[in-house]
Amino acid sequence: MPVPTNVMSPSAATVRHALKQARTATGLTLKQVPSSPTARLLGYGKEEEPPDIVPRQYKYIAYKAYEMKLISFEKLAELLRRNYYELREEFEQGSQEGDA
């Protein structure tokens, strides 16, 4: 079956643009993300609780993209470098606390 290529392009372009803006705003390049072999060599990610390395503006834009239904919840977890199940638990707890 042919794959329609035009169905998702505008939203995907919006997401890419938003992510590019976030990287520009924070000065974070892909080379600086501490998941590279060099970063691991320097000790990143060895702690039991890894440091929160995702810039706040990047998180905000990722969350806005999710809120606007441009990306799925699983994609949000990937962008935030979080485990899907743990992030969902946090969201669900947050919703229940909001109800209380």
Added chain:
Amino acid sequence: MSPLKRPVVLDNDVVSRLYSAGVLHRALQVRPKSNFRVTEQVAEEAKQWRTEGQRLAKLLRELEAAGILMFVSVDESSEVEIWTYAGLLLENRLGRGESASIALACHRGFDIAMDDSVAADVCKAMNPSVSILGTGVLLNMAVQNGLMTQDEVNAIQAKIRRAGKA
């Protein structure tokens, strides 16, 4: 009785909701044996869950051993399958698990169980013949099959509704 005849690929959100409600094993008995599929991407994400990952991975393996589900991978020798999977990843809207689940459903004639509306819309746009089931549908099928009571299902669905958009 199950209204569906085709194998169903389970996505992360359905697995996590059924597991969190403690009914994953019971709810999956609604289908004929080996009629559920879980992609390696979904299984891998489940394993990484710090608090419950080990138990969930063990349960998934037990379900596989019992013939209730099968683990599946994107077939790298299938050009259309790998192309669809890669295309979805490049679109940057869906996660790896959802992308793999949709690629498999679209090209192997499976239905799909997912709750995420963005992923469901993408799947519908790619292949309208794929039926998309939510957690609620699986729970209602479990009631119809006598695997769960309506009260149990109502309580789980109320909890899901309270959890809102997550």
